[in-house]
Amino acid sequence: MLKFTEEHEWLEVEGEIATVGITDYAQNALGDVVFVELPEVGAAYEKGDEVAVVESVKAASEVYAPLAGEIVEVNEALEGEPGLVNSAALDAGWFFKIKIADAGELDDMMDETAYAEFIEGLD
Amino acid sequence: MSMNNQGRPTSAGAATENTDFESFSGHKGLRLAEPLIFELGSTETTGVDVPEVGEFEMAIGGLERTSEIGCPGLPEPDAVRHYTRLSRRNYGIDMGVFPLGSCTMKHNPRLNEKMARLPGFGDIHPLQPKSTVKGAMQLMDELSHWLCTLTGMPAVALSPKAGAHGELCGVMAIRSALEARGDAREVILCPESAHGTNPATAAFCGYKVKAIPAKDNGRVDLEALKEALDDTVAAVMLTNPNTCGLFENEIRDIADAIHAAGAFFYCDGANFNAIMGKARPGDLGVDAMHFNLHKTFSTPHGGGGPGSGPVVFSDALKAHVPVPFVVKTDDGFDLVEDADDKSMGRLVAYHGQMGMYVRALSYMLSHGSDGIRQAAEDAVLNANYVLASLGDVMTASFDGPCMHEALFDDRFLKDTGVTTLDFAKAMIDEGYHPMTMYFPLVVHGAMLIEPTESESKYNMDQFITSMRGLAGEAKGGNVDRFSGAPYHAPWGRLDETQAARKPVLRYSPEE
Amino acid sequence: MRYLPLTATDRQAMLDKIGVRHIDELFKDIPNDVLNPEIDLPRHKSEMEVERYLSRMAAQNTAAGSVPFFVGAGAYKHHVPATVDHMIQRGEFLTAYTPYQPEIAQGTLQYIFEFQTQVAQLTGMDVANASMYDGSTGCSEAVMMARRVTRKKKAILAGSLHAHYASVVETTTQFTDDVIERLAPNPANPEAELQAAIDAIDADTSCVVFQNPGVFGSVLDLRPLAEKAHENKALLIVVLTEVMSLGLIESPGEMGADIVVGEGQSIGNGLNFGGPYLGLFATNQKFVRQMPGRLCGETVDADGKRGFVLTLSTREQHIRREKATSNICTNSGLCALAFTVHMTLLGEKGLRGVSLANHKAAVDLRDALKGVDGVEVLNTTFFNEFSVKLSKDAAGVVDALADKGILAGVPASRLYPGAGLDDVLILAATETVSADDIDALVAGLKEVL
Structure with missing residues (x-):
């Protein structure tokens, strides 16, 4: 199940684990990503907490936890190859996996079609 | 007649076609290649000269450094050549117009350098007996007097090492004063057009930063400010003239509103060059303001x-200034080095940037x-001359007059395919340092031009001709002239993405 | 006025173009009643007049090079080759801006890259930044960086740390929730100073700051301190106020430092009554993104040619604003250039040689003082500076010797008033001290003690 937030994050949900990254729209707006600061495995977050930072040459943007939960894995490949966020935002450029505390928080999120409409409205 | 058969050709000869060859040396005429010293x-x-030292018993507790350090040396002739070659890759005020907005790149008189190198200033130790540095204390006192008089403020702290450090000093004094009266406040208000150092400084002192909205005319929205001011606000940090190059015309109402809320008025003095001798911040309700001696008073940017x-302070804050400071005594001067209960403490070892004090006083005396x-x-005149001369081909962000810098935005480049960055890089090909770009953040594709008082009318006219020419080229669709610019600089555009993705921050021999 | 190029004719023509009659129409936003105030300051002076005026002021000061000179305590008189000052006065360096336009600033950027490498080599660390304001502000930045890295609040400042440095740390952290534990100086027993620092470390400690050589001159092996710090997941910050010592003594990196901060003045820079100086700041690769200050990195240009740019600037205030690692917006560019030019002239060979000559001068001074009644040398180890206990108040002795034209050192009471160190004097002897200077000091001390 693929979900999207208004903060331009995507979540691929499998059981109680969600894999989270930023959308193609977001990576395009950021420009060349040069660094991603990832959370620590085991850390717990509430929805809306600052969980990661994604940096381009001239900007640093916070990534907020799309839902509450505990970090179970981070994408260590981004450390050596932050450009994956640009080249493969929706798969190899994922940021972290989070164990979902409250699946109800997924209900407010958009599906792919709704997100496409959402960004259409932004331009 | 006698024949001179040594005649060499003296005409220029015909232009040749194929000149785009690589030299054997790696040099290109006067563009001399130069590797790293390593x-x-x-x-x-x-x-x-390595001193000759005979055998003796060392007293370093057996901690001698035996491993290789790795720093290479060069013989003196090669060292001179190495750094001379590097220097020629740089642009400086000495070479041409440097219209970098917000940075006040004015002429750096060499007299200042000469004065700072007098042994009585350059070769004295900060901790030698005070009886042997009377002239140094006098110089600090005179500089303090000039700064206080020019601003109409009663006290000054000389020691902060740079503008951002001065901001820290100012905000710490404000917090000290608030704590001394038992008033815990948590917010500092800054306009969105502020220098990044302002919010960074406020956060450093434990304050939350809230933005003050601006009006369409580029100035603070007084009514919105009044609404934001309450008993949680410690201070308002404002640059005046502001970063759009405009004087806050409601400054006294702003100051009154700040004081009525029990808050302090911090003025970022980065743009003091526009008003020095014309108006005193002390007459406008300012409580603290830092100078950038390297901008306003011509000590070099280096x-x-x-x-x-x-930083100058009002009566309300002067008890909290950091040590050290010079005081007058019956028989001359004294340097107070130990903080009392009210002083915020000490921000630097020793007494601050003496070398810059000498240069700044030399400028002021001159x-x-x-x-x-x-x-x-003259600084304001030159900026308005730019505004008046370019207003029809570029888009000025606000109605004039401006103060010491003229702000344009990228509306005139709309649909040309040329960005502010491209335009700036094309200025390099014209022999100019680019203006400040993408700052302030409140206008799109900002171009901030500050000519300073150091430019003659001839220089201004040449510059204006270039800028008009570039604007015409951009609008005429000559995108190539911009998109790959600079073409005539010693280096082309550099790959900042690569530098940040795989940082190489030092030389390593194995590479 | 010789620095203002516009003529009266120019000004009129420009006002005409702008469309105003009088210059003050351009200042119309300034409230009229405060415009053009009386400024009670002298009118302009010729170059000759300014030179005469300031030269007379300077002549009231006693220049270090004109007398026997033993003053140190964090700022040192060394010989700086004439080439250094010549290079930093080239207009392309002197009058350049921060290298934000790398295409026309490769000169500045390359020397910064060289500087960063030299500092890293000297300190035995992986990376160094483009410099801080000075050693003391660098020290407080290091304490704050340790907090970011460890997410702990307690910093321990050892007794060996220069009093001004400790005060700067205390002042700049007074409005944060950092906890600063400042240990007492102990010039008579540096090993106890070290042990006190080791004992103070616990699980809450973010960093321990130790100066080596210490402010009283002693040189210590910091490995036990590094070990205890690391056991407690704290960082060891080593402070150097005499960077010349690195030509003779093992580097902080070799002793286990996590951050090294130093005052770089000794190489390339004059005494200047305390500034401008330059802060050295080095650390290990893994902490790079928590470093304050400017960093220069290697890259290529559009044609693939090697070049340099300022990089990792998302840490800095102009991008990160209130979330920046520091509010610092400058480095000590020209002072760093002076450092680099001097280092390039020295090379490892020259550095080791000059460093050894410093130590020899201090050893000679110690030996000479052994024969003076009322002087007790406190140090067993030192580089070019050590402390003595006098039979009289040290400040009075220094003043009496100054009257005889000898600048004899720093009374400990100037740095530590009220700490019971009134009889302690800190004496430095660099390569600039001659045998005659030492004889003059010994003779002077015999007279005043």
Whole structure:
């Protein structure tokens, strides 16, 4: 199940684990990503907490936890190859996996079609 | 007649076509290639006299450094050549117009350098007996007097090392004063157009930063400010003239509103060049303001420092100034080095940037009260001349007049395919340092031009001709002239993405 | 006015173009009643007049090079080759801005890259930044960086740390929730000073700051301190106020430092009554993104040619604003250039040689003082500076010797008033001290003690 937030994050949900990254729209707006600061495995977050930072040459943007939960894995490949966020935002450029505390928080999120409409409205 | 058969050709000859060849040396005429010293020198080479020291028993507790350090040396002739070659890759005020907005790149008189190098200033130790540095204390006192008089403020802290350090000093004084009266406040208000140092400084002192909205005319929205001011606000940090190059015309109402809320008015003095000798911040309700001696008073920028950031204070804050400071005594001067209960403490080891104090005082003495006012007027005149001469081909962000810098935005480049960055890089091909771009953040694709008082009308006219020409080229669709610019600089555009993705921050021999 | 190029004719023509009659129409936003105030300051002066005025002021000061000179305590008189000052006065360096336009600033950027490398080599660390304001502000930045890295609040400042440095740390952290534990100086027993620092470390400690050589001159092996710090997941910050010592003594990196901060003045820079100086700041690769200050990195240009740019600037205030690692917006550019030019002239060979000559001068001074009644040398180890206990108040002795034209050192009471160190004097002897200077000091001390 693929979900999207208004903060331009995507979540691929499998059981109680969600894999989270930023959308193609977001990576395009950021420009060349040069660094991603990832959370620590085991850390717990509430929805809306600052969980990661994604940096381009001239900007640093916070990534907020799309839902509450505990970090179970981070994408260590981004450390050596932050450009994956640009080249493969929706798969190899994922940021972290989070164990979902409250699946109800997924209900407010958009599906792919709704997100496409959402960004259409932004331009 | 006698024949001179040594005649060499003296005409220029015909232009040749194929000149785009690589030289055998890697040099290109006067563009001399130069590797890193680590690729040139050796650890066995030195360019200094090594003192001869006989055998003796060392007293370093057996901690002798036996591993290789790795720093190569060069013989003196090669060292001179190495750094001379590097220098020629730089643009400086000495070479041409440097219209970098918000940075006040004015002429750096060499008299200042000469004065700072007098042994009585350059070769004295900060902790030698005070009886042997009477002239140094006098110089600090005179500089303090000039800064206080020009601003109409009663006290000054000289020691901050740069503008941002001065901001820290100012905000710490504000917090000290608030704590002394038992008033815990948590917010500092800054406009969105502020220098990044303002919010960084406020956060550093434990304050939350809230934005003050601006009006369409580029100035603070007084009514919105009044609404935001309550008993949680510690201070308002404002740059005046502001970063759009405009004087806050409601400044006294702003100051009154700040004081009515029990808050303090911090003025970022980065743009003091526009008003020195014309108006005193002390008459406008300012509680603290830092100077950038390297901007306003011509101590050199030096490729990024050292700066110097003295701060003037109102009566409400002066008890909290950091040590050290000079006081007058019956028989001369004394240097107070130990903080009392009210002083915020000490911000630097020793006494601050003495070398910059000498240079700044040399500038002020040279100009005098009359020349300082004239310099401000000329700086403002030059900026308005730019505004008036470019307003029809570029888009000015606000109605004039401006103060010492003219702000344009990228509306005139709409649909040309040329960005502010491209336009700036094309200025390099014209022989100019680019203006400040993408700052302030409140206008799109900002271009901030500050000519300073150091430019003659001839220089201004040449510059204006270039800028008009570039604007015409951009609108005429000659995108190539911009998109790859600069073409005539020693280096092309550099790959900042690569530098940040895989940082190489030092030379390593194995590469 | 010789620095203002516009003529009266120019000004009129420009006002005409702008469409105003009088310059003050351009200042119309300034409230009229405060415009053009009386400024009670002298009018402009000629170059000759300014030179005469300031030269007379300077002549009231006693220049270090004109007398026997033993003053140190964090700022040192060394010989700086004439080439250094010549290079930093080239207009392309002196009058350049921060190298934000790398296409026309490769000169500045390359020397910064060289500087960063030299500082890293000297300190035995992985990376160094483009410099801080000075050693003391660098020290407080290091304490704050340790907090970011460890997410702990307690910093321990050892007794060996220069009093001004400790005060700067205390002042700049007074409005944060950092906890600063400042240990007492102990010039008579540096090993106890070290042990006190080791004992103070606990699980809450973010960093321990130790100066080596210490402010009283002693040189210590910091490995036990590094070990205890690391056991407690704290950082060891080593402070150097005499960077010349690195030509003779093992580097902080070799002793286990996590951050090294130093005052770089000794190489390339004059005494200047305390500034401008330059802060050295080095650390290990893994902490790079928590470093404050400017960093220069290697890259290529559009044609693939090697070049340099300022990089990792998302840490800095102009991008990160209130979330920046520091509010610092400058480095000590020209002072760093002076450092680099001097280092390039020295090379490892020259540095080791000059460093050794410093130590020899201090050893000679110590030996000479052994024969003076009322002087007890406190140090067993030192580089070019050590402390003595006098039979009289040290400040009075220094003043009496100054009257005789000898600048004899720093009374400990100037740095530590009220700490019971009134009889302690800190004496430095660099390569600039001659045998005659030492004889003069010994003779002077015999007279005043």
